[in-house]
């Protein structure tokens with residue numbers, strides 16, 4: 001499984017790099033597949049409502065034909081409905097691959113994964129009912145193959161296929177049921193979406209406006225220029241030589257036609273079970289880099305910042321066991337994804353995954369080796385990078401003369417570590433984080449920006465010269481941009497001359513307060 | 525904006541256009557439906573009740589007296605629902621042969637048939653035959669109970685049973701059904717063979733009936 005993950009990660013990185021070159025990291029659609037899928041769902045609902053007004057269960061194909069023949073609205077709204085659903089499947093597939101490649105499928109994220117698999121199935125079923133509703137040759141083929149699959153199950157004694165045999169006209173009730181499902185399932189997708197993001201503190205549901213507008217208008221232009229054709233009406237007495245298939249929804253059609261029904265069923269069930277079971281195969285031991293965050297109650301002042309910053313709702317404030325009048329933070333390990341963002345949010349450095357708390361970071365900074373041959377004679381500009389930064393960027397920064405310090409996520413970085421670098425002789429500190437919408441910790445760059453420049457709790461102290469600190473984005477595919485950021489910053493820092501922060505002029509570390517009844521609270 | 529950057533963005537627009545066209549193509553790309561055997565089709569689709577094959581025995585007065593009053597019936601019948609042999613021949617060569625029977629665990633439900641059989645197109649003689657396999661000619665008294673007076677409880681029950689038996693016999697598929705027809709099947713066309721419950725015969729159709 002690890003090898004597959006690695007392969008997926010490398011492929012994703014290459015695709016990400018290309019998309020960043022094409023559209024820049026702000027509007028890289030590959031970072032936004034989940035939100036693009038939601039935007040497309042909205043398009044589907046809006047266009048679907050319009051189509052609903054004109055659809056007739058008593059004359060399904062004829063009513064769609066009238067829509068398709070309407071050159072003003074009907075034709076392109078129908079096409080937009082169709083292409084948006086196809087684009088949604090593509091977006092969801094990329095989203096799934098992305099989550100898998102980025103190891104975001106297990107542990108506390110398993111609920112999102114499994115609910116995502118169910119949602120994807122809902123999207124398919126909703127799509128199939130939509131095609132069947134039209135009752136063109138493709139819709140009929142889907143219905144016939146679906147009925148064949150259904151008839152293989154010992155549920156109904158009457159073969160469903162007889163409905164399409166031509167003995168009598170297909171009852172309107174059949175199209176009504178399809179219509180009902182086609183409306184009801186997207187509604188349940190909405191409810192499922194709520195479960196899908198329920199673990200997140202602040203889910204992002206929509207893409208940045210320019211990207212959303214670009215995707216939707218692109219599909220709109222496609223619908224106007226090349227509208228989706230309407231295949232002929234299905235005739236039970238004619239087996240068409242070929243049908244125009246929507247491969248995004250019916251990629252399985254040739255297999256089901258070719259394979260024995262039992263094998264087709266076994267394949268479908270196995271695929272679904274395997275997809276839902278991915279979190280079992282991808283999970284890691286909750287130790288080392290994956291260990292959940294812990295709170296040191298002696299340091300926690302009860303400021304209530306980490307519960308606000310935690311993107312996964314993993315921290316709550318609970319009464320203390322000692323006689324201090326504040327609450328104390330408590331991490332639920334079952335919800336913690338070990339992103340380390342809480343470590344950056346705690347001014348007294350009392351919380352974080354083991355080895356990544358603010359204190360651990362200060363320790364590492366104090367032992368940091370600034371010695372880089374190329375810049376031995378001048379104060380270096382330190383580059384702090386997120387661990388997800390591609391190795392090519394790291395090497396290029398090193399070659400450009402930057403000593404590198406790595407953190408698991410830019411949101412994990414404690415601002416005191418930045419200050420410590422400056423005290424220890426760095427001329428400047430530049431922090432490279434992932435593109436905000438690509439952050440595996442979800443909100444790392446956002447919170448770091450606020451802590452550095454907008455006085456969010458655990459802020460960078462006012463005594464630190466902001467001209468010597470910079471926050472930048474490094475994205476695969478934008479090496480030139482990463483280097484340019486570094487060089488510009490290094491030049492501007494050089495122009496400032498020697499900085500005047502004295503080493504250890506003020507202690508950056510709080511002293512732990514004793515816990516009287518020091519009984520560690522366990523999460524229940 | 526540097527030339528290189530602009531070139532990338534132009535490539536991005538081209539990629540988006542390519543992606544959109546690929547999306548459309550993937551949305552409508554034709555697929556040739558495989559025709560497994562023959563390019564035309566005979567489709568058998570019907571639902572009909574199987575005949576009940578019974579063996580009956582007349583109970584003596586003494587036997588009748590031993591039964592609880594509500595179960596007394598002069599003619600006691602036991603039986604099964606008949607199986608049928610379905611054969612399909614095209615131009616006198618058999619292309620399908622199967623035993624069919626009613627649905628349900630006791631096979632007392634209607635025979636619900638749906639078969640699609642590929643046949644070569646062209647001028648064809650298609651013969652579909654359904655023949656009962658189980659016979660009612662087994663030994664036993666299957667005559668109706670006419671000697672019990674109709675105005676007694678026993679007579680009323682005997683009459684009701686006889687009516688029920690007649691109704692079942694009326695609704696059941698005949699012992700032999702044959703559709704023998706010469707047709708011209710164009711490639712991709714379907715001959716639908718169905719069972720007409722009213723006329724109690726097989727019918728063949730090659731086009732939708734006009735509503």
Ligand code: SF4
Nearest residue numbers: 300301303304306346
């Ligand atoms: S941020 Fe630190 S001090 Fe504040 S509640 Fe969390 S652990 Fe306690």
Ligand code: SF4
Nearest residue numbers: 310336337339340342
């Ligand atoms: S590491 Fe901290 S911020 Fe991240 S999920 Fe765990 S408790 Fe929340």
